[in-house]
Amino acid sequence: MPFFQEWSSQIKSYNQNIKLSILANVFAQIGFGIFMVIYNFYIRELGYAEQVNGQVISLTSLATALILVPAGMISDRFGRKKVMLMGSILTGIVFVLRGVFEAQTLLLILAFITGLTMAFIQVSSIPWLAENSKSFQRVHLFSIYSAVMTGASVIGNLFGGIFTDVFSLFLSPLMSIRVTLIIAGLFYFSSFIPILKFQENRVVKKEKKLPLKEKIQQQREGFKIILLFAIAQLIIGIGAGLVIPYLNLYFADRFMASNSIIGIIISLGQAATAVAMIIGPLMVKKFGEVKAVVILQLSSLPFLLLTAYTENLTLAAIGFLFRQALMNAGNPIQTSLMMSKVNDSVKGLANSINQMVFNLGWAVMGPVSTGIVIMYGAYWGYAIVFTITASLYLIGSIYFLTVFKSINRPAGASTAKSAQSQ
Numbered sequence: 085m086p087f088f089q090e091w092s093s094q095i096k097s098y099n100q101n102i103k104l105s106i107l108a109n110v111f112a113q114i115g116f117g118i119f120m121v122i123y124n125f126y127i128r129e130l131g132y133a134e135q136v137n138g139q140v141i142s143l144t145s146l147a148t149a150l151i152l153v154p155a156g157m158i159s160d161r162f163g164r165k166k167v168m169l170m171g172s173i174l175t176g177i178v179f180v181l182r183g184v185f186e187a188q189t190l191l192l193i194l195a196f197i198t199g200l201t202m203a204f205i206q207v208s209s210i211p212w213l214a215e216n217s218k219s220f221q222r223v224h225l226f227s228i229y230s231a232v233m234t235g236a237s238v239i240g241n242l243f244g245g246i247f248t249d250v251f252s253l254f255l256s257p258l259m260s261i262r263v264t265l266i267i268a269g270l271f272y273f274s275s276f277i278p279i280l281k282f283q284e285n286r287v288v289k290k291e292k293k294l295p296l297k298e299k300i301q302q303q304r305e306g307f308k309i310i311l312l313f314a315i316a317q318l319i320i321g322i323g324a325g326l327v328i329p330y331l332n333l334y335f336a337d338r339f340m341a342s343n344s345i346i347g348i349i350i351s352l353g354q355a356a357t358a359v360a361m362i363i364g365p366l367m368v369k370k371f372g373e374v375k376a377v378v379i380l381q382l383s384s385l386p387f388l389l390l391t392a393y394t395e396n397l398t399l400a401a402i403g404f405l406f407r408q409a410l411m412n413a414g415n416p417i418q419t420s421l422m423m424s425k426v427n428d429s430v431k432g433l434a435n436s437i438n439q440m441v442f443n444l445g446w447a448v449m450g451p452v453s454t455g456i457v458i459m460y461g462a463y464w465g466y467a468i469v470f471t472i473t474a475s476l477y478l479i480g481s482i483y484f485l486t487v488f489k490s491i492n493r494p495a496g497a498s499t500a501k502s503a504q505s506q
Contacts, residue, residue, distance in 0.1 A: 094221060094224040094225070094228070095228065097221060098217070098221070098225065099216055099217075100283070101212070101216045101282055101283060101284075102213060102216050102217065102225070104278040104279070104281050104282055105209065105212055105213060105216075105278070105279075105282070106229060106232055107278040108168070108172065108275045108276075108277075108278035108279045109205075109209060109229075109232075109233055109236070109275065110232060110233070110236040110275075111236075111271055111272065111274045111275035111277075111278070112172060112175075112205060112236075112271075112272050112275040113233045113234075113236035113237050113240060114236045114237075114239050114240040114243070114271045115176065115179065115240065115268045115269065115270070115271030115272030115273075115274075115275070116237065116240060116268070116272060117236065117237035117238070117239065117240015117241045117243070117244065117354075118240040118241070118243050118244040118247070118264060118265075118267060118268035118271065119179055119182075119240075119244070119265060119268035119269070119272075120240075120241075120244075121240070121241045121244035121245060121332055121346065121347050121350055122244045122245075122248055122261055122264050122265060122268070122343070123140075123182070123265065124137050124329075124330070124332055124333055125248075125261055125332070125336075125343065126183070126258075126261045126262070126265060127140065127191070129257055129258045129261055130186055130258070132188060134454055134457075134458055135451065135454055135455075135458075136188060136191070136192075137329075137330070137333070137454060138450045138451040138453065138454035138455070139192060139195075139450070139451065140191065140192065140195040141195075141325075141329045141446060141447075141450040142446070142447045142448075142450035142451055143192055143195045143196045143199065143447075144195045144196065144198050144199040145199060145325070145443040145444070145445075145446035145447035145450065146196070146199065146443070146444075146447035147195075147196045147197070147198070147199025147200045147203075148199040148200070148202060148203045148206075148439070148440070148443040149199075149440045149441070149443040149444040149447055150199075150200075150440075151199070151200045151203045151204075152203050152206075152207055152436040152437070152439050152440035152443065153433065153436050153437060153440055155167065155203045155204050155207045155208075155436055156207045156433045156434075156435060156436025156437070157433060157436075158204075159204075159207055159208045159211065159436075160211075160431070160433060163284055164208040164211060164212040164215070164282075164284065165279065165282045165284040167204045167205075167207070167208045168204065168205045168208045168209065168212070168279050168282075169276055169279045169280065170201075170204055171201055171202065171203070171204030171205030171206070171208070172205055172272065172273065172275040172276040172279055173273060173276050174201040174204075175198065175201040175202050175205065175272050175273075176269050176270065176271075176272040176273025176274070176275070176276075177269070177273065178194055178197050178198050178201055178269075179198070179265065179266075179268055179269030179272050179273075180265075180266050180269035180270070180273075181194055181269075182194045182195070182198065182265065182269075183261075183262050183263075183264075183265025183266045183268070183269060184262070184266070199443075203436075203439075205275075206439060207435055207436040207439065210226075210419055210423065210431075210435045211423075211431040211435055213225060213226070213229060214423040214431055215431070219424060222420045222423060222424065223364075223365050223368055223373075223416070223417065223420045224365055225420075226416035226417075226419045226420045226423075227361050227362060227364045227365055227416045227417070228361075228362070229416065230358075230361045230412075230415055230416040230419075231357075231358040231359075231361040231362050232358070234354045234355075234357045234358040234361065234412070235354070235355065235358045237351075237354045238351040238352075238354040238355045238358070239351075240268070240271070241347050241348075241350045241351040241354060242347055242348065242351045243264075243267075243347075244264060244268070244343075244347050245342075245343045245344040245345070245346055245347020245348065245351075246344055246347060247260075247263070247264040247267065248260050248261055248264045248343045248344075249342065249343050249344045251263050251264065306425065306426040306427055306434070309422065309425045309426060309434075310422075310426065310433070310434045310437055310438070312487050312488070313418070313422050313434075313437075313438055314437050314438060314440075314441045315441075315483065315487075316418075316480055316483055316484045316487070317438050317439075317441045317442045317445075318441040318442070318444065318445055319445075319476055319479055319480035319483060320442065320445070320476070320477065320480040321441060321442035321443065321444060321445025321446060322445035322448065322449055322476055323445070323472070323473040323474075323475075323476030323477050323480065324442070324445060324446065324473070325445045325446035325447070325448065325449035325450060325453070326449045326452065326453045326469045326470075326472055326473045326476075327453070327469055327470055327473045328446075329446065329450065329453075330453060330454070330457075331350065331404065332346050332350065333457075334466050335349060335397075335400070337457075337462040337466075338395075338400070338462045338463060338466060339397040339400065341397065349401045349404060349405075352401070352405055353404050353405050353408035353409070354408070356405045356406070356408060356409035357408050357409045357412045357413065359409065360380075360409040360410060360412070360413035361412070361413050361415075361416055363413070364376065364380075364413050364414070364416060364417055367379065367380065367413075367417075368417055373417050373418075373420070373421045374421070374484065374485060374488045374489055375485070375489075376414065376417055377414035377417050377418055377481075377484060378414075378481050378484055378485045380410050380411070380413045380414040381410070381411055381414055381477060381480070381481040381484075382478070382481050383410045384406065384407045384408075384409075384410035384411035384477070385407075385474050385477060385478060387402075387403040387404075387405075387406040387407040387410070388403065388407045388411075388470055388473065388474045388477070389403075389470070389471065389474055390402070390403035391403035391404050391407060391470060392466065392467045392470030392471055392474070393467055395463070411477070419435075421488075422434055422435075422438065423435075452469075453469050456468055456469050457469065
């Protein structure tokens with residue numbers, strides 16, 4: 085009961101801006117979940133080589149990596165609402181276009197544009213939540229936010245697989261995928277409605293503009309924290325880029341699973357992640373933020389290796405579920421830690437750099453992953469890339485513990501202190 089009472093009181097304390105933001109991101113994540121679980125199959129159905137999927141992933145991630153820092157600065161300068169509104173509308177339109185066009189050049193161009201437009205909503209959501217909450221609320225807030233977003237992805241993944249299979253009963257395989265992708269775009273587009281209702285009261289301080297060197301000097305500690313987080317995210321992003329974009333292809337290639345089965349497995353993985361994220365604050369109370377993240381990440385590695393080497397679909401699904409849940413459960417904890425360590429004026433920049441380096445990892449490793457699978461086949465190809473990912477996750481976890489253990493603290497103490505200061 086104390087557990088549920090704690091969460092209930094936390095949720096009731098959130099203001100309307102937070103609730104609207106969560107609703108907007110639910111629509112966006114459902115659309116994104118539908119799109120991501122199906123789009124790889126759209127490329128295949130058009131008859132393109134496997135490398136095209138790698139190019140699409142790489143171009144999307146590269147575009148996001150390139151625009152994130154400018155987008156973060158624009159968000160800091162002109163306000164979160166305008167930036168998120170633009171991102172939601174443009175991304176929804178581009179998703180629809182990607183489900184309509186067939187020419188390879190257009191698909192690659194639209195993949196790049198998707199990376200640009202999605203960055204604007206991604207880069208503003210976390211700072212928006214941070215600015216509309218008190219410091220003692222944030223561990224719970226980022227956990228519930230991540231859990232709800234993951235739950236929305238579950239719905240999207242399920243819809244993606246089921247819609248495609250249902251539509252294929254009376255449409256061609258290509259048309260059933262196309263209709264599903266268009267529906268995904270409409271879901272994402274609808275996220276602009278809650279964003280329109282945001283109440284943004286920006287306080288524009290008329291201060292003397294400082295040269296970049298002086299600004300960095302004043303924010304030295306904040307920029308140091310941003311850099312240290314960026315290195316951690318780059319290591320994890322490189323590992324994730326080898327595996328995560330191709331999990332649907334892994335289940336299809338190694339086990340010949342249907343679209344519905346793949347959608348259900350990925351959805352269950354997202355659901356398990358949502359539950360793990362809710363439990364995250366309990367881990368923080370016991371171990372502190374840094375140790376909680378590291379314990380969760382290291383616990384995921386055996387399950388990643390199980391997925392890499394098993395030839396049994398059930399074991400692969402179990403390995404995937406636990407790896408997904410444990411590895412991602414620490415994300416909101418890391419976000420809360422980072423947001424608590426940087427000034428409001430650079431929160432957008434901090435979040436954008438963090439996501440930029442993660443996307444760089446995806447951009448760099450996309451073609452590498454597909455190349456290894458083509459070279460070594462559905463068993464050893466995926467086994468090799470999963471093992472490399474496990475090694476990188478291990479390195480990233482050790483780095484995170486080594487660098488941030490000095491700022492580790494139990495959440496209970498920090499929460500009480502923050503509550504008093506507010």
